[in-house]
Amino acid sequence: MNISNSGRSIFERILATEQQDPMAKKSSKLFATPLQSRSSKAKFWLPSADYSSSSSSSSASSSTSFWTSPRTPSRWSPRRYILAKVRSTMTKRQAAMVLCLALALFVWVAPPPSAWRRRVVHITLPQPATSPYQVLQPLSPSKAQKNAPDPLKWLEKNSNNKYSVTTGSKLLNSITPHLSQKPRAALISLVRNSELPGLMQSMRQLEYHWNRKYQYPWIFFNDEPFDDEFKQATQNLTSAKCYYEVLPNEHWSLPDWVDEGRFMNSLEYLGAIGVGKGWMISYRHMCRWNSGFFYKHPRLKEFDWYWRVEPDVHFFCDINYDVFRFMRDNNMKYGFNMNILDDARSFPSLWSRTRSFINAHPEFVHPEADLDWLLDPHNSGDYNNCQFFSNFEVGDLNYFRGEANEKYFDWLDRGGGFYYERFGDAPIHTLSVAMFVPKSEIWFFRDVGYQHDINRHCPPHSAHRCSCEPTIMDENFYKLVPLESPQKKPDDTCIRQFLGGHWLNKKEGWNMEGEKLFGGDGYHGYQLTGLEEL
DSSP: OOOOHHHHHHHHHHHHHHHHOHHHHHOGGGGOOOOOOSSSSOOOOOOOOOOSOOOHHHHHHHHHHHTSOOOOOOOOOGGGGSOHHHHTTOOHHHHHHHHHHHHHHHHHHSOOHHHHHHOOOOOOOOOOSSOTTOOOOOOOOSOOOTTOOOHHHHHHHHTTTTTSSOHHHHHHHHHOHHHHOOOOEEEEEEOOGGGHHHHHHHHHHHIIIIIHHHOOOEEEEESSOOOHHHHHHHHTTOSSOEEEEEOOGGGSSOOTTSOHHHHHHHHHHHHHTTOTTTTOHHHHHHHHHHHHTGGGSGGGGGOSEEEEOOTTEEEOBOOOSOHHHHHHHTTOOEEESOEEEOOGGGOTTHHHHHHHHHHHOGGGSOTTOOOGGGEETTTTTEEOOEEEOTTSEEEEHHHHTSHHHHHHHHHHHHTTHHHHSOOOHHHHHHHHHHHHSOGGGEEEOTTSOEEETTEEEOOSSOTTTBOSOOOOTTTTTTTTSOTTOOOOOOSSOHHHHHHOGGGGOBOTTOOHHHHHHTTOOSOOOBSOOSOSOO
16 A cells, blocks of 8 residues: 555554544444445444453454344234243243233223213312302201201212212122112103204203213103104214103093093183293193103103103203212102292192192191292282292102102093193192102202203302303292283292292391382392302
8 A cells, every 4th residue: 555654644643543542442333334235224233242342353243243234023922911920831822811811801891982982081170168069958847857868968978970880880780780779760851853953952961961970771752753863863972771662642642531622722812822832732742741641651660760851951060979879869759950930821720729639638748748838828828830840850750650649640630721721740740749748858959050941050159060150049030921921929939938948038128119119020139149158
């Protein structure tokens, strides 16, 4: 090799520097240059190496291994995920069987895919200082009983979705079903094929806020068969069972004892004076069926509890406990959400017929019944037309099947009031439970946000679980009574008369007539509005 003097001197200095660098002796690999493979890219691989000083032959072999291709990764084996002690005594086939059994157990215990699809992550906000259960119990004249259930304690113990259909509860129910004792209950709806869009709205909201966690079946009733579109749409909204039932003809037709001419005159008259849906024949059938036939349907024989759901309603709040367990465990017979005034022109003879029934069958009236809140002392003690708004109601089917309620319904039905007038299921259910059930067994679901048409209820201090603006206690008192109705309103709102006690206290110096003189309605003088912290 011919090297000039200047080039030689530079080359010698480089060699001298390499000899002085201790790293060059310890790791000659660090100064290697990659060899080009057949492809245009160089392949690098850093094997585990011994950095101790070695002979030139070992360095040569190391540098050769440095430029080799990467190792091919080993095949996946289920034994990799098994403890080393067990792995030494287990074959690959045995390990695969163990993993398959574990996967089968997971599939058996895990919720169904439909539940995964509806799973929503909830952001929990700080709880307010007030009671989260919004319990308002009436001042009942009933005598306190030993070992009587305490609804508030039940809610404190069994809320937070304790009985929701989760992985743990499914496994427990499958192993020890007798310990679970889930109530025999169902969500029921009287609905037509044409009302499908409205029903879908109601189902979506109730499923989201409650039933997706508890999986109670839906039972739909109709006076004609449901079509395939209705069935498919409703089944797509829930992972619970759905039943589709047609009403017997005798439950949706004019009874033999009703004079058809008189009935047609009633339709014309009530329609002319503006009574709500007073001209509709189907509405009369509906009120009669909801009053005394729904609990007789063969499909409901296997159930003890029901929750009535109407089309085109709204549910605003998360409900974090099993409503049916609450009713059963606390010995409740009837639950409502609104207690409001009805149009008295719909049922002018209802109270006189009820009073004649009480005189004929005093043995059916419960000794702890409280009818005082339904009677107006300033109107000859007549019925004040307050009612539990029955399009939201949770009830005990066995109560309605009982002798007292059955006798009362038959008494009213034989009088023709559903067709000669427009008896409604709401006032009939209200009078029935007031006569035959202690007040302590009637429950105000104040914690459930709900809306039907113009009537809306939203609990206060519940922004962490409700998507509605809180309403005062008397929000819906007379919304169902048209301005043209001449009926006399009671001195106090319906819900306050039901609750009694401090809910009836008025502000000092206030009087109803004075408020009306200044354009008020006469119902804004209460000390408590219902929005206060309890």
